[in-house]
Amino acid sequence: MVKEMLTVEQLSAILIILPFLAAIVCYLIRVSGVRSIVILITGGVLITSAVLLIPLTPFSLSPQPFFGVSIHVIVQALDFLLLLIILYFGFKHRHIVIKALALFQIIFLLYFEFFLIQDKPDTSTLYCDHLTLVMVLIVSIVGSLICFQAIPYMKNHEEHLRLKRSRQHQFFFVMMLFLSAMNGLVLSNDMLIFYFFFELTTLCSFLLIAHDGTKEAIKNAVRALWMNSLGGGAFILALVGIYRETGTLELQQIINSGNIGTGVYLLSLALLCFAAFTKSAQFPFQSWLLGAMVAPTPVSALLHSSTMVKVGVYLVLRLSPVMRETFLSQSVALIGAFTFLAAAALAVGQSNGKKVLAYSTISNLGLIFACAGLNTPESIVAGMLLLVFHAIIKALLFLCVGAIEQHIASRDIEDMRGLYADMPLTALMTVMGVIMMIMPPFGILLGKWMAMEAAASNLYVIIMIALGSSLTVMYWARWAGTLMSDPFAGRFKPERQPFLTWGALGSLCAGAGLLSTAAPWLYIQMIVPALSRAYLPPYTTQNGILENPYGAFAVFPLSLVAVLGFVVAILAVKRAAKARVVKPYLSGLQVAEPGVFTGPMNQLVKAEAQNYYLSSIFGEKKLTTWINLGAGVLLTLMVGGAL
Amino acid sequence: MIDTAIFIGIGLVVGPLLGGLVSGLDRILTARLQSRIGPPLWQPFYDVIKLWNKEKTVVNVWQAFCAYCYVAAASIALVLFFLRSDLLLILFIQAVGAVFLVVGALSSTSPFSQVGAHRELLQILSYEPLLILVTIGVFLETGSFKIERIYSWNEPLLMKLPFLFVVLGYALIIKLRKSPFDLSTSHHAHQELVKGLLTDYSGPILALTEIGHWYEVVLFLGFCSLFWATNWIGMIAIVVITYFLEVLIDNVSARLNWRWMLGYAWTMGLTLSMVNLVWLYAS
Numbered sequence: 001m002v003k004e005m006l007t008v009e010q011l012s013a014i015l016i017i018l019p020f021l022a023a024i025v026c027y028l029i030r031v032s033g034v035r036s037i038v039i040l041i042t043g044g045v046l047i048t049s050a051v052l053l054i055p056l057t058p059f060s061l062s063p064q065p066f067f068g069v070s071i072h073v074i075v076q077a078l079d080f081l082l083l084l085i086i087l088y089f090g091f092k093h094r095h096i097v098i099k100a101l102a103l104f105q106i107i108f109l110l111y112f113e114f115f116l117i118q119d120k121p122d123t124s125t126l127y128c129d130h131l132t133l134v135m136v137l138i139v140s141i142v143g144s145l146i147c148f149q150a151i152p153y154m155k156n157h158e159e160h161l162r163l164k165r166s167r168q169h170q171f172f173f174v175m176m177l178f179l180s181a182m183n184g185l186v187l188s189n190d191m192l193i194f195y196f197f198f199e200l201t202t203l204c205s206f207l208l209i210a211h212d213g214t215k216e217a218i219k220n221a222v223r224a225l226w227m228n229s230l231g232g233g234a235f236i237l238a239l240v241g242i243y244r245e246t247g248t249l250e251l252q253q254i255i256n257s258g259n260i261g262t263g264v265y266l267l268s269l270a271l272l273c274f275a276a277f278t279k280s281a282q283f284p285f286q287s288w289l290l291g292a293m294v295a296p297t298p299v300s301a302l303l304h305s306s307t308m309v310k311v312g313v314y315l316v317l318r319l320s321p322v323m324r325e326t327f328l329s330q331s332v333a334l335i336g337a338f339t340f341l342a343a344a345a346l347a348v349g350q351s352n353g354k355k356v357l358a359y360s361t362i363s364n365l366g367l368i369f370a371c372a373g374l375n376t377p378e379s380i381v382a383g384m385l386l387l388v389f390h391a392i393i394k395a396l397l398f399l400c401v402g403a404i405e406q407h408i409a410s411r412d413i414e415d416m417r418g419l420y421a422d423m424p425l426t427a428l429m430t431v432m433g434v435i436m437m438i439m440p441p442f443g444i445l446l447g448k449w450m451a452m453e454a455a456a457s458n459l460y461v462i463i464m465i466a467l468g469s470s471l472t473v474m475y476w477a478r479w480a481g482t483l484m485s486d487p488f489a490g491r492f493k494p495e496r497q498p499f500l501t502w503g504a505l506g507s508l509c510a511g512a513g514l515l516s517t518a519a520p521w522l523y524i525q526m527i528v529p530a531l532s533r534a535y536l537p538p539y540t541t542q543n544g545i546l547e548n549p550y551g552a553f554a555v556f557p558l559s560l561v562a563v564l565g566f567v568v569a570i571l572a573v574k575r576a577a578k579a580r581v582v583k584p585y586l587s588g589l590q591v592a593e594p595g596v597f598t599g600p601m602n603q604l605v606k607a608e609a610q611n612y613y614l615s616s617i618f619g620e621k622k623l624t625t626w627i628n629l630g631a632g633v634l635l636t637l638m639v640g641g642a643l
Numbered sequence: 644m645i646d647t648a649i650f651i652g653i654g655l656v657v658g659p660l661l662g663g664l665v666s667g668l669d670r671i672l673t674a675r676l677q678s679r680i681g682p683p684l685w686q687p688f689y690d691v692i693k694l695w696n697k698e699k700t701v702v703n704v705w706q707a708f709c710a711y712c713y714v715a716a717a718s719i720a721l722v723l724f725f726l727r728s729d730l731l732l733i734l735f736i737q738a739v740g741a742v743f744l745v746v747g748a749l750s751s752t753s754p755f756s757q758v759g760a761h762r763e764l765l766q767i768l769s770y771e772p773l774l775i776l777v778t779i780g781v782f783l784e785t786g787s788f789k790i791e792r793i794y795s796w797n798e799p800l801l802m803k804l805p806f807l808f809v810v811l812g813y814a815l816i817i818k819l820r821k822s823p824f825d826l827s828t829s830h831h832a833h834q835e836l837v838k839g840l841l842t843d844y845s846g847p848i849l850a851l852t853e854i855g856h857w858y859e860v861v862l863f864l865g866f867c868s869l870f871w872a873t874n875w876i877g878m879i880a881i882v883v884i885t886y887f888l889e890v891l892i893d894n895v896s897a898r899l900n901w902r903w904m905l906g907y908a909w910t911m912g913l914t915l916s917m918v919n920l921v922w923l924y925a926s
Binding site for chain 1: 702703708732739742746754755760779783786792913917
């Protein structure tokens, strides 16, 4: 049927080229109705194609020449075009680092293409195993949902900005292009093509961050561009090194031939890890991701969940088999764990909701790097699970905060006090997102449990993970409690939001919940096949219990009990709703007005309390310099140790 | 299958019964230390029954939700302990309960609840990493996170993990909110915070939080028993001695502020854990 009608060539083409075509249509036809329909159809087709790819995985293929020109030549040309565009932006914004890095990359690419590569063997251009598939599913499903929600969001956004001429065509052009770049990146097997898409995501993120065109937006976008160009530069250097040592640029061939152990080879791997760290905004490169918050919220959602930052962790997870039992791998674990702890500490000091989300992203990516670096079968499984669940839940949380921000015109957690009374359903979904971030039996905690048990043999890593996860609990619990604060609203009545917003939020929330329950299934169907041959599947699954010789996580039983507990608690809420509602205790005579009591001399006193942010310990001013310094030392250790 | 059901039953029923009794003993012992006679042994049960029959009043219905979730998480953690499941998982689940208690307190606008809740978060921040590191130490010695395996270890863990046991005891003072670390709430009304975390939980909902606390007490005494699990006498002795010391410390010390708590936990606690863990890696 449909499955037989579409071949892997066609599906891959759809996944990579369709969003690109949709981007062009969005740019050319500047009618909002047409644009919405194009985005919805593209998203739908992307999701379907990604799902249809499941039974066809794994495969590898080399596309036929396109009108007589080979794909390699096309990508080669596009590569230079891309670098020239980046160079143009370097000149436009008068940024010496961007100019230098773009020129550096152009020169190395020229050297590479025309001097180093002698004969181009018949390489397989695209390759899709289950790790790729997981990424394709995340990009296509979560990415599309974010684009859907962006339709009503951007309409509101532009009304709020009172623009004379809509700039949405540019916005959606880049959003769609981004999806195209991501699918291309994860599907490519040829490292040069990988590099092209790597740079394309850099350019896309630059354009998206700069979208609003304010001074701050431009400044932050330029910062994102130079930091990620640094990664691009490291990447091309690494390619030269790897090609000289192994004589191939096929990712699969590199991985299958194992660690060849020469200094140049290890240094190249270290440079690839470095590139991954810049993409994933690990310390000391976190500032580009924090600065990216100036963009409209769907951009943050896209950058933080399904695209951009996931490139880095994907790359390192992909390379982990060749890094086994190297000093490099240990350094990656150390840097990851350090970032996990440091970003969590910084998140505690923040009252800005989007900043908390940003630091939490950096922190979670750090944990995934730590898992990749620990490099045991358990930790790799943990890393992949964290990757999946973080993508879904972070998208949900960002979209929730976006909806909240448009409603209350603030992103400060203090202003979200008692949000439940105002936006009950959004508040509840945000709280659900928080719960799924920090509580078992949900997916993130499953991953964290695996990570901790795998990290037990590494003293520094486990201590940092233990401290970091307690800090994580602190900043999330605080936020959830603030959202549910009284005044009590009475009957539950969902607020009005556009259908697309509810659709995106609802499907992400339900998806994360259901997938958590289905974790054993996910493990068998997706994660185990995604493991490289170097790793044996570490867990058995019986009766929905993930178990290895020294630990067990009862996913099904716990999910069942959690659902039961939830039902009982909801019934308790229903009963409590009939109980007498009293005012909070304020140690004074209560008056009708909330939060006010009669104090001495019959004066009305307003009682107020704010959250602890402990900025004297966890403030950005206190910590950032030291953390950057520490991360710098660790990075030097990593790259230097590979020499 | 039958075994499992029996253990679940024991966990659910015997847990709070034992916890209530421990609480009663605690009160008698505390009274004796203060030259009082103290309440009857069953007083905690009378208290809870009385609270249960009071009129239900709420400041925010979500407090009821949070209280139920707290009891649910605490009881599941204890049941899993009786089923001799994964120790790390049990810690995660009891943390769920602790977080729900905090979220419930935060859902009231009373500054007493709010400040109490934030102090409780700081308490979690102090003890949680220590508990995880103790668990890691147990794993390094026995090679398993499963309590089944840990109980069948043929040498008392205390011998190899002396410092980690001290760390556990230290974490317990914070976890069970004993003085000097009864910052968020305590059995006696605070001068500055009334009942802190629990200020706006009332009537049957407050009774639930008390029952949840009993489950937790039993869970953590069970955790202590892991350190001398070779015979029953050792197990009971280590639990009794530990709890007696906790009550003693509770009675002889004055409350410290959170800076001291966090500072001590993260410096002394981590140092002791690290030293002991390094021994284990070395051996």
